[in-house]
Amino acid sequence: MGRAVKRSPDGGDARRERWRAHREARREEFVDATIRALTKHGPEVGMDEIAAEAGVTKPVLYRHFADKSDLYLAVGQRGTDLLMNRLKPALVDDGTPYERIYRAVDSYLATIEEFPELYHFVVRRSFTDKPVETDIATEDKRIIANTLARLLGDYLRAFDMDSGGAEPWAHAAVGMVQSAGDWWLERQSMTRQGLSDYLTKIIWFAVDGLLRSGGITIDPQTPLSLEANPPLRLVPGKTPPAKTQGETGDDRRARG
Amino acid sequence: MGRAVKRSPDGGDARRERWRAHREARREEFVDATIRALTKHGPEVGMDEIAAEAGVTKPVLYRHFADKSDLYLAVGQRGTDLLMNRLKPALVDDGTPYERIYRAVDSYLATIEEFPELYHFVVRRSFTDKPVETDIATEDKRIIANTLARLLGDYLRAFDMDSGGAEPWAHAAVGMVQSAGDWWLERQSMTRQGLSDYLTKIIWFAVDGLLRSGGITIDPQTPLSLEANPPLRLVPGKTPPAKTQGETGDDRRARG
DNA sequence: GATTAGTGTTACCGGAAGTAACGGTAACTC
DNA sequence: GAGTTACCGTTACTTCCGGTAACACTAATC
Structure with a gap:
């Protein structure tokens, strides 16, 4: 049993580390293939079809993903990243309050407009059977809402207002935009700009009312920068641990 | 092929009609069983388990429902009915604008609080595989939003305002409440009343702002009755045709 | 008594998720 | 360059579950 080569004394075996990037890349590649397969065959794609689209066979897929849910979760993560990468600048960049709301709303709508299949897959009954827990x-929505809640809470605190409402407010706003966006995407009976305008107005009215009821009045058209811009913290790591599930080779113990 | 007895000249065969109520009742009975099975085994119940819960075997189930989706759709319909029956009075009954919004929001929250399992099943990744179309x-949400849109549109028209915004507005509001409710149900970090208050405020601010921007001002605390109460029309039939799928006995051509 | 429209059963089919078992290759370590 | 690691990939299976076929019984209507 004397394992001849195990790990070099200083630093660890290079071979172990060497593959991690590769595995990660491979996962992404498979996610790409899944999305392609998804748009090609519809949301009821089989694993065989996905594998075929990736140019491999099923077992290969299963070396990188514990099960179908895991794969779909990765697809969802892709969507989240995509969206957050667009939402982040919209929220962070300078501008009047009104502008910032508008930018955020519009970049959301622009994103779902650009990737409707992915959006539908992620948002509507995405999963097959397994996971009701891990709902992408x-x-x-929670990720976005939390980000927004933090941002909002910071503002409220800066105004010495009760920040307790930030969280429900954020979830409400996210749900609002998502729901309206969903409706819009389905029957595009108005322009994107029209809807963005509209939603921005609603949000602004709500924000304004809320602030007023707290005795604060701000101008939607004046760039506000509280203490040299708000301390915006986004979600910790944009690509979280990612459940690499199986450091070492073929061992994968799926199904909990 | 001479069908001996078919239909009596006047009125039609009684046997045909006799069973319709019965079949309907049976369906409801199975929906009950499904909900029981759902809360017992979680959202991944098998048809066998559902059938067992109903005290029968699978084929019996399949005589009343085309497939699993159809059954789940009926469960969803049950939820819709439940909710709409509570929402309707909240919206229709008299009161100040503020009260009416509050009642509607609060009865929604009360409903999901009362039936959390059903709610979760309906709202979160409900389905297994088949139907991505028929999403409960x-x-x-569409039903509720449409109802709301109609109500809102009538008001807007009554104020001679552009009613084009009613639809996105309704979807936005529904999504907002749904999303906030979802968050609340999960981690009940505030009282239901607190959230209802909060959401009502938000909605009111938005409504008020919208009206003001159209040059209209209304008092949230004064009961408004435009022309002896608004012409509220709810959805056509609360229990729609229901896809009785198969007038005659065993014929069921499932799967499209 | 024939017919209709149900009640129900057991035993099976078929498809798709997931697995076992096998073999090949690149590269790092000694 | 021998040994080892950690991938690449395959074909052929098993398992599970949604759905079906075939068959038998009952109650009311005509």
């Missing part, structure tokens, strides 16, 4: 859409 | 949660 709900997860995504 | 989306369907329900």
Whole structure:
């Protein structure tokens, strides 16, 4: 049993580390293939079809993903990243309050307009059977809502207002935009700009009312920068641990 | 092929009609069983388990429902009915604008609080595989949103305002409440009343702002009755045709 | 008594998720 | 360059579950 080569004394075996990037890349590649397969065959794709689209066979897929849910979760993560990468600048960049709301709303709508299949897959009954827990859409909404809640809470605190409402407010706003966006995407009976305008107005009215009821009045058209811009903290790591599930080779113990 | 007895000249065969109520009742009975099975085994119940819960075997189930989706759709319909029956009075009954919004929001929250399992099943990744089209949660939201849109549109028209915004507005509001409710149900970090208050405020601010921007001002605390109460029309039939799928006995051509 | 429209059963089919078992290759370590 | 690690990939299976076929019984209507 004397394992001849195990790990070099200083630093660890290079071979172990060497593959991690590769595995990660491979996962992404498979996510790409899944999305392609998804748009090609519809949301009821089989694993065989996905594998075929990736140019491999099923077992290969299963070396990188514990099960179908895991794969779909990764697809969802892709969507989240995509969206957050667009939402982040919209929220962070300078501008009047009104502008910032508008930018955020519009970049959301622009994103779902650009990737409707992915959006539908993620948001609507995405999963097959397994996971009712690991729900991507709900997860995504929570991530966005939390980000927004933090941002909002910071503002409220800066105004010496009760920040307790930030969280429900954020979830409400996210749900609002998501729901309206969903409706819009389905029957595009108005322009994107029209809807963005509209939603921005609603949000602004709500924000304004809320602030007024706290005795604060701000001008939607004046760039506000509280203490040299708000301390915006986004979600910790944009690509979280990612459940690499199986450091070492073929061992994968799926199904909990 | 001479069908001996078919239909009596006047009125039609009684046997045909006799069973319709019965079949309907049976369906409801199975929906009950499904909900029981759902809360017992979680959202991944098998048809066998559902059938067992109902005290029968699978084929019996399949005589009343085309497939699993159809059954789940009926469960969703149950939820919709439940909710709409509570929402309707909240919206229709008299009161100040503020009260009416509050009642509607609060009865929604009360309903999901009372039936959390059903709610979760309907709203979160409800389905197994088949139907991505027939999505109950989306369907329900649309029904509610449409009702609201109609109500709102009538008001806007009564104020001689552009009623084009009613639809996005309704979807936005529904999504907002749904999303905030979802968050609340999960981690009940505030009282229901607190959230209802909060959401009502938000909605009111938005409504008020919208009206003001159209040059109209109304008092949230004065009961408004435009022309002896608004012409509220709810959805056509609360229990729609229901896809009785198969007038005659065993014929069921499932799967499209 | 024939017919209709149900009640129900057991035993099976078929498809798709997931697995076992096998073999090949690149590269790092000694 | 021998040994080892950690991938690449395959074909052929098993398992599970949604759905079906075939068959038998009952109650009311005509």
